[in-house]
Amino acid sequence: MIAFVLFWAQFLVVGNLLIMPVLLLGVRDGLSLDAGSMGLLLAAFPSMALIGNLFVGRFIDKVGRPLSLQLGLCMSAACFLLMSFAENGSVAIVARGLTGLCMPLIGASLYAVIADVYAEQARRRVTALVSTGASLAGLVILPLGIGFSTAARWHYVFLAFALASLGLGVLSYFSYYRRHAPRRAQAAGARLGAARLYREDGVLRSYALLYWLQGFAYFALISWMPSYFQRLLDDGQSSVALFFGGAGAVLGAWCLPALAGRRAPTFYLVLGVNAIAILGLAAPVPGLWAACAWFVYNACRQLLSAHILAGSNAHCANADRGTLNATLNVGYQAVGAVAAFVVAQLPFVAGSLSIICLMATLMLLPGFYFYKRLGRSHAL
Structure with missing residues (x-):
């Protein structure tokens, strides 16, 4: 069940990354965006995701992967809902920016969870499965998004993302969080930090x-x-x-x-x-x-x-x-x-x-x- 959650979480991470350029024209027509707002809408997620990734690593190691994955899925569900019900460009831009801050909690946890949970023999198979989720998203999301890129339909994609993220959060809680949350990361003194880690x-x-x-x-x-x-x-x-x-x-x-x-x-x-x-x-x-x-x-x-x-x-x-x-x-x-x-x-x-x-x-x-x-x- 944990592998199932990780597979679809990876699909969701990559799908969210790819979907905005595809839906852009539909969102523009639905929210009456000008060229500047469209640029901000496209830039909001990657710019905030970059900032999120700069700080999320130490947080994940401190609170543990069970909690970070749980938080990422539930908070992303709220951001997707906000985007789905956005009625103007400002709300949409804020929603995409907040999604960029939340998604790194998922993306930076997935492969760490595999290493935490699975023994060496199963680890490569599960990594292959999760990586397949990323590749499959590239095949499915683009043609699917084109079909929903209209003023009347674009918000259904984010609603589906919200329901999927929330559902994965529930599954993650019962299959992963409750069983593995007690296995917290080592003491703070054992963490090296990025600079020492690579040096x-x-x-x-x-x-x-x-x-x-x-x-x-x-x-x-x-x-x-x-x-x-x-x-x-x-x-x-x-x-x-x-x-x-x-x-x-x-x-x-x-x-x-x-x-x-x-x-x-x-x-x-x-x-x-x-x-x-x-x-x-x-x-x-x-x-x-x-x-x-x-x-x-x-x-x-x-x-x-x-x-x-x-x-x-x-x-x-x-x-x-x-x-x-x-x-x-x-x-x-x-x-x-x-x-x-x-x-x-x-x-x-x-x-x-x-x-x-x-x-x-x-x-x-x-x-x-x-x-x-x-x-x-x-x-x-």
Whole structure:
């Protein structure tokens, strides 16, 4: 039951992240927003989520994951309800900002909960399941959101999110909180804090740098590829290519248990295939080839990302897992913003894609060194 809660909580976290741009036109028409209000509405959640992640790690480690997950789900349900019943732009912006403060309590707890609750043999399977929830959200939320992006329907999405969050909160209370709340984190003196955590532990430092470098590559590509597919391919081919990417991410997450006990050369292989797939996106042969390259890239990316989250949480001490996941999220958001900004400076011409693919590939190359270090530390 705990795995069920974590799966759908991850689905909710990613779904909330993706849904606002899709519903924006419907919200604009329903609330009569001007261009400035639309910008604030889009920026409210990510900006407040970044601030929340900066501070939520120590809080999670102090109060324990059972309470932080419970609080995150219940408070997010209230924020979704506020958004659903918003009657003007100001209320909507406040609701999205508050959601950004509450969601990190969920996102930074999920993989820490897996490491807390499950033994090593089951941990990879549950991590694969939870990572699949994130990938599945990308497949489901976007087409679903398009259907509800009208002035009369958009609020139903947030109402559904509120009911789902509240339901998960109830399930979490009975399946996780009541059983595991007594197992509080270690004493405050045992918590290292983010700076010491990464300074004193080379394994966690390697995992974090891997995660952030792969995040830069992903955001550089995802900021460009959907528009590239839509403009250079016909509607049918564009939809197939984007669907292939989501399906590849689901497959990659589900294959995580296959990496159990593998040595560094296996990760070199996955990383190499990932780099080749990125370079393949720049090949002057669109259509099916681009869709296949996008599928392979997303499968490898999600497989490596899931392994990083599983491995880092397994290695980290119980008292610091909240801090670990919060800082991983902060770094991921920061490099994503930088990557999106860099890509936005490029003109929309075919040659720019080659630059982006080369840049993303270069971000992956240090991964061979970090996987070598992790292999030598027996931390893979």
